[in-house]
Amino acid sequence: MMQDGGMNRLRASALIRHEVGLHARPSVKLTKLAKAFESKIDLGLSPDGPWVDAKSIVKVMATKAPKDSTLYFRAEGSDAEAALDALVTLVNEDFPDGP
Amino acid sequence: MDHRARRTTRRIEGWPAAPGVASGPLMRLAAAAAVARKGGSTAGERQALADALDASRLDLAALVGEMKNEEAQAILSFQIALLEDENLAAPAFALIADGEAADRAWIAGIDPEIAGYEQAVDPYFRARASDLRDLRDRVLRHLAGEVDQAVPAGVIVLADDMPPSVFLATDWRDGGLVLRRGSPSSHVAILARSRGVPMMVGGDVEGLEAGVDAVLDGDAGALIVDPDPVLRAEYDQRLAEKSQARQALASFDGPVLTASGEPVRLMINVTGLAELRDIDPSKVDGIGLMRTEFLFHGRESLPTEDEQYQIYRQMAEWAAGKPVTIRTLDAGGDKPVAGLTQAGEINPFLGVRGVRLSLERLDVFRLQLRALARAAVIGHLKVMIPMVTVPEELDRCRALFRDAVEELRGEGIEAAMPPLGMMVEVPAAALAIEDFDADFFSIGSNDLIQYVMAASRDEPQLADLARPSRAIFHLIGHVVRHADRCGREASLCGDLAGDPSQVAALLDQGLRSLSVAPGALAPVRAAIARYPGRPA
Numbered sequence: 305m306m307q308d309g310g311m312n313r314l315r316a317s318a319l320i321r322h323e324v325g326l327h328a329r330p331s332v333k334l335t336k337l338a339k340a341f342e343s344k345i346d347l348g349l350s351p352d353g354p355w356v357d358a359k360s361i362v363k364v365m366a367t368k369a370p371k372d373s374t375l376y377f378r379a380e381g382s383d384a385e386a387a388l389d390a391l392v393t394l395v396n397e398d399f400p401d402g403p
Numbered sequence: 404m405d406h407r408a409r410r411t412t413r414r415i416e417g418w419p420a421a422p423g424v425a426s427g428p429l430m431r432l433a434a435a436a437a438v439a440r441k442g443g444s445t446a447g448e449r450q451a452l453a454d455a456l457d458a459s460r461l462d463l464a465a466l467v468g469e470m471k472n473e474e475a476q477a478i479l480s481f482q483i484a485l486l487e488d489e490n491l492a493a494p495a496f497a498l499i500a501d502g503e504a505a506d507r508a509w510i511a512g513i514d515p516e517i518a519g520y521e522q523a524v525d526p527y528f529r530a531r532a533s534d535l536r537d538l539r540d541r542v543l544r545h546l547a548g549e550v551d552q553a554v555p556a557g558v559i560v561l562a563d564d565m566p567p568s569v570f571l572a573t574d575w576r577d578g579g580l581v582l583r584r585g586s587p588s589s590h591v592a593i594l595a596r597s598r599g600v601p602m603m604v605g606g607d608v609e610g611l612e613a614g615v616d617a618v619l620d621g622d623a624g625a626l627i628v629d630p631d632p633v634l635r636a637e638y639d640q641r642l643a644e645k646s647q648a649r650q651a652l653a654s655f656d657g658p659v660l661t662a663s664g665e666p667v668r669l670m671i672n673v674t675g676l677a678e679l680r681d682i683d684p685s686k687v688d689g690i691g692l693m694r695t696e697f698l699f700h701g702r703e704s705l706p707t708e709d710e711q712y713q714i715y716r717q718m719a720e721w722a723a724g725k726p727v728t729i730r731t732l733d734a735g736g737d738k739p740v741a742g743l744t745q746a747g748e749i750n751p752f753l754g755v756r757g758v759r760l761s762l763e764r765l766d767v768f769r770l771q772l773r774a775l776a777r778a779a780v781i782g783h784l785k786v787m788i789p790m791v792t793v794p795e796e797l798d799r800c801r802a803l804f805r806d807a808v809e810e811l812r813g814e815g816i817e818a819a820m821p822p823l824g825m826m827v828e829v830p831a832a833a834l835a836i837e838d839f840d841a842d843f844f845s846i847g848s849n850d851l852i853q854y855v856m857a858a859s860r861d862e863p864q865l866a867d868l869a870r871p872s873r874a875i876f877h878l879i880g881h882v883v884r885h886a887d888r889c890g891r892e893a894s895l896c897g898d899l900a901g902d903p904s905q906v907a908a909l910l911d912q913g914l915r916s917l918s919v920a921p922g923a924l925a926p927v928r929a930a931i932a933r934y935p936g937r938p939a
Contacts, residue, residue, distance in 0.1 A: 329480075332484045368523050368525060370525055
């Protein structure tokens, strides 16, 4: 995780291993998790964007991220660090079924 | 012209999307009506769309509660998540603010989103267009004040495409589904396979009348309209066998033995991973035939090496050390693949098909061999070549396979050379079987019968000819004896093996390895158990 420019804007990335990429089920999990945080969270397929709202399933699915692509996150807000930790863990653990 | 008066049997070909047989009257399902709605005030239209979105979300929430199937729940949850995302309807609300009617605004807002998925390179994402169309139509139906069109049990449904939510809201007991569009990798096809609903896609069903009697053959991917009594009886028997098999399979355990105590290897024929989900690998002796054509069907681009590798790898993992026999692409004949097979052949069954096509299209073949060589590291993989006619074809395949293994190792990727066998389905190969350097032999009875008898299996008038005869059993015995002499395995993976009434005749020829459709496991197992031994 690294600090980026302004106050409390953090970045992180994770490699997606899911069999068919960021498909419906993982996208639902990812956006649900992102929505649990107050911070503004963006997702991109390159370190320079373009960025989409990680809380929007419409936008996240539309990235059509294939398997073995790296997901980049940036977050800005009071719980940005926790949000990035949680999202990176979700992707790294291949979107396990939550409790 | 009155179609009903003629009552001739018609066969409509498509792609198999989910196995099984269904029999019943045809029913046509209309897409959501695109009737223009009379627009009201901007505030009124905004409210109408908001209400329709809410009502759609409630429909789906109620549906998801009824679903016990995990796959079904995931698909509906995805649609609910889309509806809850304000980005979905934002373009529509913007258009309404500019004075557009709610329904037109909704269509104009969501259609670019649908088009985005339709243009996706990846077939998974391309298939998601159908989820969005489903949502679009559901909201439109609410805007138009329509209710869902009910589908009674026991009918064969014809439609252009079917939204997953409609599929899930339908009682499919004894029913089946024929789609003009759609692909075997669509959500609805995945659902049909997991729920055991026979389904085909790509059938030209335009002009068929509702109410007409038909049989859907989900194994072959064919719809038989107005079947004659002989065909009808044949399918009724298959239906009865399938339901018995389902009930009986669970109770079987342990090795498959003849009445005299001889072990017989009983394996399954599959087309993909979905079918394996409901099969306990401990109850079968492995996969005797994996038809890779299915991976190439219903898509615009050919599957990549990695896509293929993932599927072969997961099959090997499922089998947990038991053999997984994968047949290289057998396109051509009655199985065209867009962008690959040659169009306009006068007689495709005697044309560039099977290994003949693979050796023409080395770009495609090499990718498949690389994927297989990588998967061979993981489990007990075996690879067989279809339509081998002369020994040189198999020799060329072996050389290409070795090249693929070396190439991969040169790239630092783990690879192995699996046993390389051949399908025995061309009479020339069966007659001169001694000349072939194959690690194992798998007899493909469907093609062998039609080539030996010179009778198409799809021609109803020749049904009496396109059957196993003494000539067929003689050839099978010839191949099996050769395999026994040189200590190699011979098995049979055609429909003949799945026919309980033919099992004794096959065992008489010395065959001790059969591969059948999963639905035939129980009856074939029972037929083997009745077998008293070879006559002296």
